[in-house]
Amino acid sequence: MSCFKFLLFIILFASQGFLFAQKRTGKLYRIDRYESIYLPLGKISFADKLIEYKVGTPPPIQKYRDxxxxxxxxxxxxxxxxxxxxxxCGGSLTVEFTDNGFMNLPGDDLYLFEVGPSKEPAKVEISQNGKDWIYAGKIAGGKxxxxxxxxGIDTETVFYFLKITDLKDLCKSKSAGADLDAIGAINSVIKLTINADVLFDVAKYDLKENAKQSLDSLAESIRQVDKATILVEGHTDSDGDEVSNMTLSENRCISVKNRLIEIFGEDSLYEFEIKPYGESKPRFPNDTEENKQQNRRVEITVLPPKDYYESLKKI
Ligand SMILES: [Ca+2]
Ligand SMILES: [Ca+2]
Ligand SMILES: [Ca+2]
Structure with missing residues (x-):
């Protein structure tokens, strides 16, 4: 290799390293002077919207009630x-995650930033829809x-709501009750569902011409995260036989995956996985045309990347 080529190689290599260093959504958040917590999908992982704030009694002073x-x-x-x-004291907060959801996946799933000089325990409940609540655990206070x-908590449901209720441990301070700075999801996900009729003609698996635009806009949502596993799941209705529906949903998953790879480029940091289900997982009974339409769908889940889960195993 000539000296010039070698130099060029170094420059290219270094600039790529620089680009890679820039291209990471995952982020470390400081817990205290010694420890941090890593959120693999980075800043989207936090609760986005307040649903309800029920101040306990006695309440905190006014400035801590925002x-x-x-x-x-x-x-x-x-x-x-x-x-x-x-x-x-005994108050509660209900929040919604709007640009992400969270799931029960390997390792810890949620991270609550309870702050201030005293550690105040609280109860945490979660919900898919903001109506049906499941007990998720207690925090001792502190982060x-x-x-x-x-x-009672499966590994397939995506949750969007969280409720935290103070357990009345410390009621006499200016900031009575647990003090929440942020509510984060470690196992944060982006789930996108697209009606199969938008993408494909009946019994076909090649994408319709205008399906490409729908996938372009879906790709924009995925781009909020630059490194992830993208799971593509395909579902059909119950018309036709089971075996051909399975084949159809598999071929449709492959079409969607290939189009996304085309959009993102071969050297993106996304890893794809496909799971065809055929007619085996309907959302609704296949007894009306409307329900069948809802069952024909492609579900895309953006998950923390595999190397994040591998790093958990090493600890
Ligand atoms: Ca969020
Ligand atoms: Ca877990
Ligand atoms: Ca805050």
């Missing part, structure tokens, strides 16, 4: 700066994680 301070990335500075929401791996 209900939206518990949303988005953590930004606690010190106890005097009210960058957090205090629940009051705490929750593993959803318990009875």
């Amino acid at each position: 209900s939206v301070q518990c949303l988005h990335e953590p930004n606690y500075k010190n106890y005097q700066t009210p960058n957090f929401t205090s629940l009051g 705490s994680s929750i593993d959803l791996n318990k009875e």
Whole structure:
């Protein structure tokens, strides 16, 4: 290799390294002076919207009652700066995740940034729809994680709501009740469902011409995260026989995957996985035309990348 070529090689190599260093959504958040928590999907992983704030009794002083301070990335500075929401004794906060959801996957699933000088325990419940609640665990107070791996919580449901209720441990401070700076999902996901009729003609698996636009806009949502596993799941209705529906959904998954690879380019940091289900997982009984239409679908889930889960095994 000539000297010039070698130099060029070094420059290219270094600039690629630089690009890669730039291309990571996953982010470390400081817990204390010594520890941090890694969120593999980065800043989208936090609760986005306040649904309800029920202040407990006695309540915290007014400046600690700003209900939206518990949303988005953590930004606690010190106890005097009210960058957090205090629940009051026995109070509760209900929040929604709008640009992401969360799931019960390997390792800890949620991370609550409970801040301030005292550690105040709280109960956490989760919900798919904001109506039906499942007990998810207790936090001892302080910055705490929750593993959803318990009875009654499967590994397929995507949750969008979280409710935290103070357990009345410390009721006499200015910031009575647990103090929430941020509510994060470690196992954060983006789930996108697209009606198969938009993408394909009946019994076909090559994409319709205008399907490409639908997948382009879907790709924009995926781009919020630059490194992930993208799971493509295909479902049909019950018309036709089981075996051909399985083959059809598999071929449709492959079409969607190939189109996404075309959009993102071969050297993107996404890894694809496909799971065809045929007619085996209907959302609704296949007894009306409307229900059948709802059952014909492609579901795309953007998950933390595989190397994140491999790093968990090493600990
Ligand atoms: Ca979010
Ligand atoms: Ca888990
Ligand atoms: Ca905050």
